Amino acid sequence: GNSVTQMEGPVTLSEEAFLTINCTYTATGYPSLFWYVQYPGEGLQLLLKATKADDKGSNKGFEATYRKETTSFHLEKGSVQVSDSAVYFCASRGGATNKLIFGTGTLLAVQP
Amino acid sequence: NAGVTQTPKFRILKIGQSMTLQCAQDMNHNYMYWYRQDPGMGLKLIYYSVGAGITDKGEVPNGYNVSRSTTEDFPLRLELAAPSQTSVYFCASTTDRGNTEAFFGQGTRLTVV
Numbered sequence: 001g002n003s004v005t006q007m008e009g010p011v012t013l014s015e016e017a018f019l020t021i022n023c024t025y026t027a028t029g030y031p032s033l034f035w036y037v038q039y040p041g042e043g044l045q046l047l048l049k050a051t052k053a054d055d056k057g058s059n060k061g062f063e064a065t066y067r068k069e070t071t072s073f074h075l076e077k078g079s080v081q082v083s084d085s086a087v088y089f090c091a092s093r094g095g096a097t098n099k100l101i102f103g104t105g106t107l108l109a110v111q112p
Numbered sequence: 113n114a115g116v117t118q119t120p121k122f123r124i125l126k127i128g129q130s131m132t133l134q135c136a137q138d139m140n141h142n143y144m145y146w147y148r149q150d151p152g153m154g155l156k157l158i159y160y161s162v163g164a165g166i167t168d169k170g171e172v173p174n175g176y177n178v179s180r181s182t183t184e185d186f187p188l189r190l191e192l193a194a195p196s197q198t199s200v201y202f203c204a205s206t207t208d209r210g211n212t213e214a215f216f217g218q219g220t221r222l223t224v225v
Contacts, residue, residue: 032211043202043216044155051211089154094210098162099170100145104154 002027006090006103013080013110021075021106023064023090031094033057033066033073038087038105047075047088080110114138118203118217125193125224133188133220135203143206144186145214146170146178148199155202161186162208193224 007022025031032051036044048057053068062077073090090103119134137144142163147155147170157170161180175197177189186205190197200221206214 034213043218044204044214045216046213049211049213093206093214097168098143098208098210099157099160100143100204100206100214101157102147102155107152 001097002031002092002095002099002101004090004092004101004103006106008104008106009087010107010109013108015082015110015112016079017110019075019077019080019084019108021088021090021108023073023075023103024071025073025090025092026071027092028095030068031092033064034091034093034100035062035064035073035075036089036091036102038089040086044089080108082110082112084108085110116203116205116215116217118201118220120220121218122221123223125190125222127193127195127224129193130189130191131193131222133190133201133203133222135186135188135217136184137186137203137205137215138184139205139215140183141205141215142183142208143214144180145204145206146176146186146188147202147204148172148197149202149219150199158188158201190222195224198222198224 034049035047037047048059050057050066145160146158159178203217204214
């Protein structure tokens with residue numbers, strides 16, 4: 001079945017540093033890919049998505065490109081802020097069941 | 113537009129008690145999911161449904177039951193609660209289309225003592 005693997009955390013960065021959180025997927029066919037963010041004490045909310053190869057999703061300064069050749073969907077941001085501190089989840093959806101499958105989540109802590 | 117509503121927000125259960133976690137959505141979504149999130153961990157799929165009357169098991173269904181009698185509601189039933197079921201439970205819904213995102217409720221924090 002489909003699966004998602006993302007880098008272990010926690011990731012600790014200083015404000016204005018560059019962020020990369022790696023995510024790779026396995027799937028039959030071409031799933032849609034998502035990044036969700038979970039702020040402390042809250043539910044998950046969509047950060048960005050890409051639905052086909054070479055698509056780039058972007059939102060709030062975050063970007064991720066759907067790379068079919070490397071089966072990856074890495075999350076990047078050029079300059080993180082303290083307010084970006086949260087848990088980030090990579091997810092895929094597709095295949096016969098159309099289930100939404102999540103990675104394990106990566107905790108990001110940004111220090112002033 | 114309420115989105116996905118979960119109740120209760122917090123609950124403490126004693127070992128062996130039962131309870132139902134409620135989830136309702138007002139977006140006419142066919143797909144609904146229940147996940148659990150253990151401290152410091154990711155999301156594990158408990159059960160999901162692709163429409164009224166249709167449910168299927170996820171990764172960790174043992175100790176839980178679901179029903180889907182209407183499009184709007186997808187309750188999760190815990191029978192004979194155990195400490196291992198202490199977790200935060202999230203309900204989510206989405207459309208049939210694979211390229212659409214899921215909407216999440218705010219979660220139910222359950223402690224079994």
